[in-house]
Amino acid sequence: MSLQLPDKWIWDSWYVQVDGVTHAYYLHASKALGDPERRHRHPIVGHAVSTDLTNWTVVQDAIIISEAPAFDDGTTWTGSVVQADNGLWWMFYTGTSRAENTMVQRVGAATSPDLLTWTKVSTEPLVEADPAFYETLDLSVWHDQAWRDPWVFRFPGESTWQMLxxxxxxxxxxxxxxxLGHATSENMRDWTVQPPLxxxxxxxxxxxxxxxxIVDGVPILLFCCGVTELSPQRRAAGEVGGVYSVAVDRRLxxxxxxxxVLFDRTDLYAARLLQDADGGWVLLGFINIVDGEFVGTLSDPIPVTADPVLGLVHRQAEDSAAAPDTCVI
Known part of the structure; x- marks a missing residue:
């Protein structure tokens, strides 16, 4: 049974896998709001754990909005979790403020010793869009200031933290x-915004x-896009939006x-790549629109592998994983 909350909608999620346990952090909001579109302004970052990616136990929520004034006193949105060299866990997440009508997105962080109890680092953001490279708020051009969904990692053998x-x-x-927005840091707190990748x-x-x-030897960049934000050419080709992937070089x-390439499960959105107990790759995301209605539950794991041209593709049960360096792009 996938993660479903009868009185709440679930959407974007991010994960940590440690000691055989998968920690899912996810946005959720009460169905008492009535209209699922209202969820975006009423999110809480929830937390659940699983040992098989299918059966989940909900534990205490991770973070909520801060008291005003703060960069995240309007919403706390999607992020990622990594562990510092000293063992402390860092959650980087998106925040917006009520003073700006939640139109301007910035990135902040919280820390935890145990993945359960989180303490926010600051009421100020850690990473903001640099107008030298990136679009800032102009409602005549776009509906918000896009600077969100931080994905933090390090290239193997390197000390510098990368943020996408x-x-x-x-x-x-x-x-x-x-x-592809980009920032770097040596200590996880002080970030330098870089030109886009x-x-x-x-x-x-x-x-x-x-x-x-790196999925079965193929470096893969995963993302999603809604139909209204696709190019006219992609819409004309019949794409309906969803989860996309593209093969990239190992240093981006x-x-x-x-x-x-659009993944063929177009009911899926904001999917993440994880590894199952056998080391095979799977996708987990939220079920978006089905028969015209928003669903708002997490999917069951979808086995996948990667192709240098087609990106992510379904993995058959009998498929064996390729060696980690069989394909270098």
Missing amino acids: ITARSSSGDPRVRGV SQPGQGFGQHEVFQFE EQVDFTGS
């Missing part, structure tokens, strides 16, 4: 300004919920989204 961010370029056709004009108004993994130095 949903962002938009400060130039180009407003319909397709989506770029991709160019605008590659088919997307924005790319949500990034994740970078030549990211080109024009080759991105």
Whole structure:
């Protein structure tokens, strides 16, 4: 049974796998709101645990909005969790403020010794969009200031922390300004915003919920995009939006989204890559729209592997994982 809350909607999620236990952090909101679109302004970051990616036990919520004034006194949205070298866990997440009508997105952090109890680092954000590279709020161009969904990781053998961010370029056709935002840090608290790792004009108004993994030897960048934020060309080709993937180089130095491929489970959104107990890769995301209605539950794990051209594809039960270095792009 996938994670379902009878009185709440679930959407974006992010995960930590440690000692045979998967910790799911996810956005949820009460169905008492009536309209599921209202959930975006009433989110709580929930927490559940599982040993098989199918049966989940809900534990205490992780974080909620701060008391005003704070960069996150309006909403706390999607993020990621990593462990520092001293063992402390860091959750990087998106915050918006009521003073700006939740229109401006910034990235902050909370820490935890045990993945259960979280303490916010600051009422101020740690990472903000740099207008030298990225679009800032202009409601005549876009519906918000996109700077969210931080995915934090390190390249193997390196000490520098990398952050991938949903962002938009400060130039180009407003319909397709989506770029791969980028920031770096040596200590997880002080971040330097870098130029984007991709160019605008590659088919997307924005790319949500990034994740970078080496899947069965193929470096893969995972993201999602709604139909209204696709390029006119992709919409004309019949794409309905959903979960996308694209094969990239191992250091994300030549990211080109024009080759991105839509995963065929178009009811799935904001999916994440995880590994099951046998080491095989699976996708977990939330079930979005089915028969015109928002569902708002997590999916069961979907076995996947990667292809250098097609990106993520379904993995058959008899498939064996490729050696980690069988494909270098």
